[in-house]
Amino acid sequence: MDIIVLKPEATDTDIEHIIGKLKKKGLEAHVSRGTERTIIGVIGDTSRVSEDEENAIRAIEAVESVMRIIKPYKLASREFKKETTVINIRGNRIGSERIHVIAGPCAVESRKVVLEVAERVKSAGATFLRGGAFKPRTSPYSFQGLGEEGLKILAEARELTGLPVVTELMDPRDIDLVLQYADVIQIGARNMQNFRLLLEVGEADKPVLLKRGLSATIKEWLMAAEYIMSKGNHQVILCERGIRTFETATRNTLDLSAVPLLKQLTHLPVVVDPSHGVGKWDLVIPMARAAVAAGADGLLVEVHPNPEEALSDGEQSLKPDAFRQMMEEIKPIAKAVGRSV
Amino acid sequence: MDIIVLKPEATDTDIEHIIGKLKKKGLEAHVSRGTERTIIGVIGDTSRVSEDEENAIRAIEAVESVMRIIKPYKLASREFKKETTVINIRGNRIGSERIHVIAGPCAVESRKVVLEVAERVKSAGATFLRGGAFKPRTSPYSFQGLGEEGLKILAEARELTGLPVVTELMDPRDIDLVLQYADVIQIGARNMQNFRLLLEVGEADKPVLLKRGLSATIKEWLMAAEYIMSKGNHQVILCERGIRTFETATRNTLDLSAVPLLKQLTHLPVVVDPSHGVGKWDLVIPMARAAVAAGADGLLVEVHPNPEEALSDGEQSLKPDAFRQMMEEIKPIAKAVGRSV
């Protein structure tokens, strides 16, 4: 159901014109004449067609504004599915009582670094390994990732440690390659509205970790999830990673209120990436604690044995010892909110 | 110390001109000629004069940019004072190991509501009472507060419960009146850069709770604290209450990363207002937990016995029972971070 607000000068002919348009689309109109405005309530199934229709209605001169009542996403909504979705990846159930920690270097730089990090984070309690073989970098002159070689290193680390692998897909042409090695496909913040990529992973049978875009609203983020789900893949994990604001003291502003809000709006599990969210290693631990306290189902954390030598995001990576400390600090928080790590 | 970056086309005459200007101000110049740019390091005490000087230097045509190295605030900085400031208000020590919860209705609407809320929040564990007698409202047609009558009601509630009173000052002309009744003077978000008001409370001998402005950077917020401190009043409590972003699903975006960041930059205590931060009562409890987990020294929470009848901010007020639940939920979080409530 939508609400169409008419301008004060709208005439009866205008109203008839709009009602006629709605009828042609199989929608009913419900006119209320107030003292200052006339409004038209649109009744019928507006959920599938309305974005374009809405905009077309806004183009009518007699129309002041159009307000949407129904959420534009359906499959992703809590109304559509009441129970929280639990995604099972090699026995690790994201969305369950247990909080999962996905850790690893930003980029797969070398076999040595990845294997070392994998063992260290595993021993500290991480249940997933992350690492990028394809890296979206703002400069064409920066390290762009090792490609398939990187994926192989991740697979080797998985074999050694048993940790399932989360890795990013940037290009629809790489999907078969990535599916061959990854347990969870990550869609990065800059690709949250790369709709072709979303449709592609929507046809895959592996879970997708969907990062929030830098300036994406919660609604747009859920619409991106809807894109994936509309193709049949309902295994979507949402990952809050900070939004862009005027504040420059942190890399982004981590929007932790998104966590409890998403728990109301959607049945999908929600994890938080404090590393990108703040962009400074010495703020990661308190924000990891806060994310767990806010109700996150998991964390995504960058860990590097020697951040000073990292080829990507060194400034926000925890050293393995600090990561271990983080794991210790989130345990009692998890317990306080009735969960475990 | 500042860094002046020159344009590629800057000449030796330009450089001499700038050095001459700096010398007149008692500052020394340190010129480094790189392959692509020449930069001038400014040496000397730039902390007091530099905002205007910087801008004047930016006006020179040969100058590309001016970068500030030294923080523009001094008294508020952790460098100036290493130990965390603890503010003692009738025996309640904000900034100490104990987390203090400041609770009450948004506006003082009636004696009945305030006394009821005061008793309820006290029994649930709050240590301060909040309530506005002067209300900054975006509409001139909204309830503007009861004025002195409201202050008297707060004082009566303090007598009954022993809870010290936090209340807002909006107008420098009201300072004597507010000082007569308040234990802590609140400066609201919209007045964070009302510099005359800041100077006024800087001369008071009561603690000031300084809310972050809607679009204030951390640096500007600390400069506002510096205004107050520059007049001699060092009892400043910073209160994060959400910043304005493009997201409209919440009233503001609560920036919890400000908490650990401020702990690095300043010695002043930091509290969090989840009620304004999110603007929806059903998100307040998780964000209160997250704030404590992030390291906040206290919380500011709106409580109303009947939010449906509240004259201000009903949509973000907790009912007394929900407030009690919040207190229960933050206790184990506080313990997890080595603190108590």
Place this chain on the structure above:
Amino acid sequence: MDIIVLKPEATDTDIEHIIGKLKKKGLEAHVSRGTERTIIGVIGDTSRVSEDEENAIRAIEAVESVMRIIKPYKLASREFKKETTVINIRGNRIGSERIHVIAGPCAVESRKVVLEVAERVKSAGATFLRGGAFKPRTSPYSFQGLGEEGLKILAEARELTGLPVVTELMDPRDIDLVLQYADVIQIGARNMQNFRLLLEVGEADKPVLLKRGLSATIKEWLMAAEYIMSKGNHQVILCERGIRTFETATRNTLDLSAVPLLKQLTHLPVVVDPSHGVGKWDLVIPMARAAVAAGADGLLVEVHPNPEEALSDGEQSLKPDAFRQMMEEIKPIAKAVGRSV
């Protein structure tokens, strides 16, 4: 008229409860039951009471959202007054066919500078002199203005040149002083929601130039104008001066679309301050041209004979020769939009 959207689980009892509440306030309810949501249209005069009522209604658990149909400002709206307001200041009519240029130094620093600038901008075609005697500075250690001495200098410049004076009021306690010297009282961006100051100038009989707040929406800005007008002073000039965004290459982001939008929403005249809007002198001229092309009724421009020595905002001040060039460049643009300078 407002629209109340109920949650899917709302019961008939909930609906009755809400209707009862509305009736008590003299409002009627108009219930529409759609397939997915029930909505309640609120009929009656919601214009004066609704901000608080709306929030209180949002506090009801069965309510999903409340949407406002009627604009919350009235006196400032184009609906209330169809003809554009023209404000006559010593014969200069702001809002008329002629575009007025208000020019001068950021701060009144010295008699010499002000008199020189006044003569130079007058000879180039400016019709008003600007200059701050009270300066809102982000640092307590920056130049804070000359106070009454500054006002006297402005008055002297007016006598010499005939240019009416625009100057800022920061503190309600200074209003009599400022009214003694100023022709137009400026309310700065940081005071746009200093509601006490707004009420004070609302009782003055001099025009008010109201700058947009750093993160103020158009609606909030018009509500600030409404504050002033609600006290009887309808002589309000709106001044767009840039909003705060994530972009750091300019001081602010000048929102020129505000100009034609305001022309639709309000009858008040609109001027643009490109100096603060971009913060860089070498971008001021093109943005002044663009402002005129967008339909602005005037410009506010900072001019200083020697920006390198300015005590405030040197980096964004035009030298008198550049100002003269600006005046030349906006003339044909003004003509192209059917106006004159």
Place this chain on the structure above:
Amino acid sequence: MDIIVLKPEATDTDIEHIIGKLKKKGLEAHVSRGTERTIIGVIGDTSRVSEDEENAIRAIEAVESVMRIIKPYKLASREFKKETTVINIRGNRIGSERIHVIAGPCAVESRKVVLEVAERVKSAGATFLRGGAFKPRTSPYSFQGLGEEGLKILAEARELTGLPVVTELMDPRDIDLVLQYADVIQIGARNMQNFRLLLEVGEADKPVLLKRGLSATIKEWLMAAEYIMSKGNHQVILCERGIRTFETATRNTLDLSAVPLLKQLTHLPVVVDPSHGVGKWDLVIPMARAAVAAGADGLLVEVHPNPEEALSDGEQSLKPDAFRQMMEEIKPIAKAVGRSV
């Protein structure tokens, strides 16, 4: 050249450690010890390697911050190429004295609409035809474009009118198809940081119209241009289309100050899209005038014969008559800035 600012507690060992790191990368260090901070100037060619290096240096505990002096883009910079780039497309020279107007429907919906619009905009003075065959839509349930059929319709319209075609590429897999029909490849706002797509069009020999991302800084936008140029394609046209801010009264905030700023920073031509910039058809004409006044090299405008029936963006499309009026209104503005339409 970069500047490394050390924390006050940094020791000589820390300084030696950093100098050692820089030396290994072939960079020299220039240490300045101020009274409050020590800073290290990094000398050498930091332009190619520095993003990663910078971040790695930020990871060192003794480092407070790292400031970049040199711009991270090179090929796109005005320093690299002084003369403005003029891009010749079938005889239409974008970046020359003549302002080019690219007009057409948002989406290619039908042959009839496209041919009609093409003829109408051509006769009103447009020199390019725009229209999307592949549409990036926020909802998976919205019209997604006609694909190759749409491209064929555009080609037919070109044959009829002689107008070269600007159309969007969304997926690297479609590049050969799009190159077959398009004269200019558009990269949409949501793909501005789809780095794989940028590399792909960087290898094409057709001009690229690169829209600014919704929350992209000027620097990031120029880095996206650099991506394309780094592959050999130097024919990049930048298109400002509004950024995302807190303001909701317009769809985006059109940042016209980007135009003169880009003219300083880069040699690439700059066009403005007022349709997306404001999102309301009745604000398009004034913003088109303002864009020309600000110095834009061209405009991108949505035109539809019947916006009420448009399948996409009807609310921001001009009808052909309004488009003709726009063309009339920008002519004298163009002349005023020494250009023609």
